[in-house]
Amino acid sequence: MSRPTLNSCNRNGNDFSECAICETRAGWSAVYANLALALFKAAIGYLSGSKAILGDALFSFKDFIASLVVVIGIKVSGKPADDQHPYGHGKIEYVALFLISVSLIISTIVLFVHSAKGLWLIHQGFGKPPGMIAFWAAVISVAANYQLAQFLRCVGDKLHSPSMLASARHNHSDAISSIMVAVAVVGAHYLGFMFLDPLVALIEAILLVGLGIEMLNDSLKGLFDSAAPVAIVEQIEAVAQVIPGVRKVSRVVARYLGQGVWVDMTIKIEPTLNHQEGYLIGRHVKESIQALLGNHSTVNVVFEPYIS
Numbered sequence: 001m002s003r004p005t006l007n008s009c010n011r012n013g014n015d016f017s018e019c020a021i022c023e024t025r026a027g028w029s030a031v032y033a034n035l036a037l038a039l040f041k042a043a044i045g046y047l048s049g050s051k052a053i054l055g056d057a058l059f060s061f062k063d064f065i066a067s068l069v070v071v072i073g074i075k076v077s078g079k080p081a082d083d084q085h086p087y088g089h090g091k092i093e094y095v096a097l098f099l100i101s102v103s104l105i106i107s108t109i110v111l112f113v114h115s116a117k118g119l120w121l122i123h124q125g126f127g128k129p130p131g132m133i134a135f136w137a138a139v140i141s142v143a144a145n146y147q148l149a150q151f152l153r154c155v156g157d158k159l160h161s162p163s164m165l166a167s168a169r170h171n172h173s174d175a176i177s178s179i180m181v182a183v184a185v186v187g188a189h190y191l192g193f194m195f196l197d198p199l200v201a202l203i204e205a206i207l208l209v210g211l212g213i214e215m216l217n218d219s220l221k222g223l224f225d226s227a228a229p230v231a232i233v234e235q236i237e238a239v240a241q242v243i244p245g246v247r248k249v250s251r252v253v254a255r256y257l258g259q260g261v262w263v264d265m266t267i268k269i270e271p272t273l274n275h276q277e278g279y280l281i282g283r284h285v286k287e288s289i290q291a292l293l294g295n296h297s298t299v300n301v302v303f304e305p306y307i308s
Contacts, residue, residue: 027070028071030067030171034061034063035060040141045057052198056178062104062174065100067167098220098223105212119198129194139182141175152164153165233254236289237252245270245273248306262298263297263300267303268303269306279303
């Protein structure tokens with residue numbers, strides 16, 4: 001059997017497991033690339049004395065986190081339920097996101113304090129410009145992140161994967177951050193604007209704290225069974241309502257679970273229909289909603305006779 005490729009992975013026409021393999025490979029590529037960029041820029045930041053490139057390293061670390069959580073979501077949270085985990089493994093993704101987002105916030109606070117101290121020392125007449133090696137590291141980061149963003153966007157488009165498209169956006173924002181770093185290093189080194197380097201690092205720290213809090217909030221929503229948005233519930237009701245035999249959708253409860261949505265719903269059918277007919281209608285509703293929400297979602301449908 002031939003190995004699945006990106007071109008063969010199309011969820012509209014091929015087996016979902018093949019798409020998941022392609023998605024996982026792309027996810028691991030992003031994990032390794034972002035981790036390598038984070039370590040590379042952290043080392044350059046230490047050697048060059050550039051606080052901005054250290055902040056940029058945290059941006060890559062953030063991208064590494066996002067990519068890792070995507071892979072965890074695909075690999076672990078997508079596992080079927082078993083005797084020990086009757087509701088599946090979806091929450092492991094949120095546990096990982098919680099732990100890593102806390103570490104990101106702590107690291108960013110340290111960078112913020114370090115950058116603010118650097119600005120104060122420059123104001124007092126101390127400090128020196130960062131080495132130009134930081135500029136070349138930023139240029140490499142711009143090129144690498146741009147290429148990685150293009151690759152992940154291609155994968156996301158072909159597989160219709162929101163998580164891959166989100167990872168592409170993360171890397172695109174990191175490329176913009178690296179451009180800011182390159183400008184700051186040049187300005188500090190050649191124009192004497194030494195405040196630019198710690199100032200950019202300070203801006204990066206503020207942005208990263210916001211992103212870290214957003215990630216922490218997402219993890220808490222998942223851990224505490226946050227309800228799906230009203231728009232999603234309305235879409236579910238609309239899909240079920242047009243299924244032949246459904247008279248009314250009386251109850252829909254939807255919550256996020258890992259990469260998917262867990263749906264419990266009750267539909268009303270004609271009281272003259274027998275149990276087998278009701279079962280077939282319920283199965284049709286379930287399959288239609290799963291097609292809407294994706295293969296990671298779970299849909300439970302209960303049918304009752306419609307009594308006016």
